[in-house]
Amino acid sequence: MRQRTQSKDRKDRSRFKEMDPTLLVGVVLLGLIVLASVLVPILSPFDPARGTSQPMQGPSADHVFGTDNLGRDIFVRVFAATRLDMALSVVAVGVSLVVGTLLGAIMGLVGRSKVSTFLTLVIDSINAFPFVVLALGVAAVTGPSPTGVLAAIILTGWARYARVARARAAVIANADFVSAAKLLGYSRTRVMVRHVFPNVYSESFAFALSELVIVILIIASLSFLGAGVRPPTPELGAMISEGRIFLGQAWWISVFPGAVLALAALSIQLIADGYERMTRYA
Amino acid sequence: MLSGRHWAVGIVGRGIAVSFIGATVAFSVLRLAPGDPVLAILGDRATPDAVEEMRTRLGLDGNVLVQYFRFLGGVVQGDLGTSITSNVPVARIILDSIAPTLSLVSLTAVLALVLSVPLGLRLALAPEGLLSKVFPVVASLGVATPGFFLGLLALLLFAVRWGMAPVSGFEPTFPEALAYLWLPALVMCAQLVPILARVFRSSVMRTLDEEFIEAAIVRGVSRYRFYWHYLIRPSIAPTIALLGFITGQLLGASVMIEMVFSMPGIGTRLVRAVTARDYPTVQGILLVFGVLVVVITTLSELLIKYLDPRAGSDR
Numbered sequence: 045m046r047q048r049t050q051s052k053d054r055k056d057r058s059r060f061k062e063m064d065p066t067l068l069v070g071v072v073l074l075g076l077i078v079l080a081s082v083l084v085p086i087l088s089p090f091d092p093a094r095g096t097s098q099p100m101q102g103p104s105a106d107h108v109f110g111t112d113n114l115g116r117d118i119f120v121r122v123f124a125a126t127r128l129d130m131a132l133s134v135v136a137v138g139v140s141l142v143v144g145t146l147l148g149a150i151m152g153l154v155g156r157s158k159v160s161t162f163l164t165l166v167i168d169s170i171n172a173f174p175f176v177v178l179a180l181g182v183a184a185v186t187g188p189s190p191t192g193v194l195a196a197i198i199l200t201g202w203a204r205y206a207r208v209a210r211a212r213a214a215v216i217a218n219a220d221f222v223s224a225a226k227l228l229g230y231s232r233t234r235v236m237v238r239h240v241f242p243n244v245y246s247e248s249f250a251f252a253l254s255e256l257v258i259v260i261l262i263i264a265s266l267s268f269l270g271a272g273v274r275p276p277t278p279e280l281g282a283m284i285s286e287g288r289i290f291l292g293q294a295w296w297i298s299v300f301p302g303a304v305l306a307l308a309a310l311s312i313q314l315i316a317d318g319y320e321r322m323t324r325y326a
Numbered sequence: 327m328l329s330g331r332h333w334a335v336g337i338v339g340r341g342i343a344v345s346f347i348g349a350t351v352a353f354s355v356l357r358l359a360p361g362d363p364v365l366a367i368l369g370d371r372a373t374p375d376a377v378e379e380m381r382t383r384l385g386l387d388g389n390v391l392v393q394y395f396r397f398l399g400g401v402v403q404g405d406l407g408t409s410i411t412s413n414v415p416v417a418r419i420i421l422d423s424i425a426p427t428l429s430l431v432s433l434t435a436v437l438a439l440v441l442s443v444p445l446g447l448r449l450a451l452a453p454e455g456l457l458s459k460v461f462p463v464v465a466s467l468g469v470a471t472p473g474f475f476l477g478l479l480a481l482l483l484f485a486v487r488w489g490m491a492p493v494s495g496f497e498p499t500f501p502e503a504l505a506y507l508w509l510p511a512l513v514m515c516a517q518l519v520p521i522l523a524r525v526f527r528s529s530v531m532r533t534l535d536e537e538f539i540e541a542a543i544v545r546g547v548s549r550y551r552f553y554w555h556y557l558i559r560p561s562i563a564p565t566i567a568l569l570g571f572i573t574g575q576l577l578g579a580s581v582m583i584e585m586v587f588s589m590p591g592i593g594t595r596l597v598r599a600v601t602a603r604d605y606p607t608v609q610g611i612l613l614v615f616g617v618l619v620v621v622i623t624t625l626s627e628l629l630i631k632y633l634d635p636r637a638g639s640d641r
Binding site for chain 1: 344348350351356358363366426461466467469470471472474478479481482486519525526545564574575577578579581582585596597598599601603609612615616619620
């Protein structure tokens with residue numbers, strides 16, 4: 045039954061050749077941002093780390109986004125920062141996705157046991173905290189550095205995927221095709237890997253896309269608060285924070301990093317929305 | 327399903343159990359996160375005596391079980407340890423800084439509900455209207471813009487340029503506090519209202535299909551009765567459940583907003599403690615956040631049950 049609906053899904057999806065417009069806009073926007081964050085630091089004549097120009101210049105032909113209080117070109121810094129933020133959030137989401145989904149899927153499949161009851165407790169209590177707050181607490185110990193931020197986000201984030209995967213796996217574990225596979229005498233590993241995991245994974249992936257938005261914002265937030273990536277490393281949240289005191293005289297120091305961060309988050313948000321709609325209604 | 331008033335006892339009991347677990351998580355952060363807090367404070371070249379002394383001050387001496395029960399014992403008596411940087415009891419710090427945070431979060435929750443209900447109603451009743459076309463775009467922008475950045479922009483425009491709000495601070499008395507709170511609360515609503523309005527819209531649309539709606543129209547009930555009793559009350563439960571869940575996350579958002587608006591709240595204290603590596607304070611504030619989230623979730627469950635007795639009866 046399950047498998048039949050699945051193959052029907054797939055056929056429908058291939059007929060759905062033209063992409064969901066939201067998804068398309070998101071992909072194009074994200075593509076542009078990624079392209080810029082790779083190319084701008086290579087092509088720009090300015091060094092993101094060193095200030096060689098007149099400080100606090102407004103946007104001009106030379107300095108598209110202006111310069112900051114140390115005479116650094118904001119345009120090149122913004123995209124160097126975007127590259128770092130994107131890389132950090134993709135790694136953080138990737139690791140938490142894999143760890144959380146595996147653990148959750150196994151828990152959902154195994155059902156009630158002492159270990160899984162205990163893990164459920166751990167997962168629920170981690171999820172009871174606001175993400176930023178717990179990540180901030182962990183970051184206090186792991187320290188203000190890119191690796192510290194990664195550790196903080198992964199240690200806090202995996203539980204969110206585990207919850208999604210556990211719920212999904214618990215449903216699938218009772219599906220007819222899983223019982224059939226068990227009756228056929230397949231090993232537990234095979235049932236897990238071939239029958240349960242692929243079905244859990246699609247939903248977890250959709251969830252991970254929407255988490256990516258949250259994670260990129262949280263990385264910037266932690267850095268904005270001084271608990272993440274520290275200046276002088278170019279990072280969007282840290283740059284916004286650096287420009288804070290000059291907001292009255294030189295708005296561009298904070299506003300451009302903020303705008304690019306918002307655009308990056310928006311593009312991922314659109315992709316997540318579009319992907320969800322495509323897989324749900326297609 | 328328990329009958330009568332027992333459901334309230336069940337909800338509150340579960341809340342107490344979860345806050346106990348929240349305390350355990352707060353306790354674990356210092357112990358499980360990679361890196362040694364003692365060395366982080368003192369540096370690598372500290373003398374063994376100094377290390378030992380700091381270990382005792384942080385409550386990190388002895389085996390983990392002993393530490394755990396000592397910590398829980400302290401929590402029960404209201405003793406959350408002492409700040410390393412200021413030597414003030416952590417419980418004192420929390421009590422002194424909780425009022426701005428709670429006022430901010432509750433004002434935001436109320437404001438968000440007040441804005442989302444009419445918006446969601448309008449979206450549901452006029453799915454082809456202009457508002458329904460503009461809403462998704464504005465909503466995505468609102469959700470994707472980081473709150474602290476939006477806060478900075480709002481601060482720049484409303485407080486610095488136009489002088490419509492104070493630039494920083496807080497006043498703990500009632501009408502004065504609103505002057506400090508309205509702008510940060512609105513900023514937090516920018517992320518909250520799109521989500522709530524969307525959920526409320528779909529609940530209202532589902533309610534519109536119910537037979538009692540048709541019956542009400544046929545019977546010609548008064549406009550107020552129709553909207554409140556027939557449309558809003560049966561539709562509001564999912565929105566409040568979500569608001570209860572999100573208000574927990576709102577406490578997280580308030581950390582950022584407090585920093586931007588320089589409000590002397592618990593979030594500001596947390597950030598200061600994190601950057602100063604004041605671990606007892608971090609641990610105590612984490613605990614409070616965990617408990618607050620549980621309290622808010624529990625209250626919203628009770629409220630849902632009151633507004634729509636059908637809710638959660640399958641639990």
